[in-house]
Amino acid sequence: MQEIFDENVFKKGIGRQINLPFLKAVSTAFKNIRVRFGRSFITIGGIFFSLTFLMSTFTNNVIAQSLLASGTDEVKFLLQPMAQEVQARQVWLISLSLLVCIIGIMNAMLTSVTERYREIGTWKCLGALDRFIVELFLLESTFQGLIGSIGGAILGFLFPLFVNIGKYGTQVIEVLPWLEILKYGAITIVIGLVLSIAGAIYPAYRATQMVPADAMRQEM
Incomplete structure (x- = not known):
């Protein structure tokens, strides 16, 4: 009899949990970004500069290959000796840049969890499901x-484009394969989104592991 009672109580408690709609999570996420604009700006800045460097590397490589294939003999002579050396060095720089980016995102989101300890505890006390909290952080x-990646992709294309135009003239625009640039821009944005989501997974998990009563007692 006791087991039946406990099971009924358990089912009743689950029934009272709040299953908030996805659009509510979206609006709450936007609100939190606005409220914590300073910290959000730092996180976006880290993504922005990392992805700017990545896209600029892609753009420089595309421009160099295009000039080597279709540029003037003078430009080919200038580019050929340095092409392989620069490419090898950039692989390490890109890897380091992306590593710094994901660590920065994870650190920012973990700090956000700590700052919002009581807030998350309040949500859980009011019946918000763990899924809602995970959705919110992700x-x-x-x-x-998305903001940092799009901005980084744009600047990462424009900056090396103008630098190369200054070096080699308007033939850069004439030989530039625009479809390939668009492809690398899309790849850059996707990489930024993947890194952003990956960096938020562990902080989101940490948020769901909070005990509501302990969170409410926490002094921040």
Whole structure:
């Protein structure tokens, strides 16, 4: 009899949990980004500069290959000796840049969990499901990643384009394969989003492991 009672109580408690709609999580994520604009700006900045470097590397490589294939003999002579050396060095720089990016995202989101300890505890006390909390953190990180990635892809294309035009003239625009640039821009944005989501997974998990009563007692 006791077992039946406990099971009924358990089912009743689950029934009272709040299953908030996805759009509510989206609006809450936007609100949290606005409220914590300073920290969000730092996170977006880290993504922005990492992805700017990545896209600029892609753009420089595409421009160099295009000039080697279709540029003037003078330009080919200037580019050929340095092409392989620069490419090998950039692989390490890109890897380091992306590593710093994902660590920065994870650190920012973990700090966000700590700062919002009581807030998350309040949500859980009011019946918010763990799924809602996970969605909230992943959405915040996704929005930040999207903004930083798009901005980084744009600047990472424009900056090396103008630098190379200054070096080699307008023939850079004439030989530039625009479809390939668009492809690398899309790859850059996808990489930024993947890194942003990956960096938020562990902080989101940490948030769901909070005991609501302990969180409410926490002094911040």
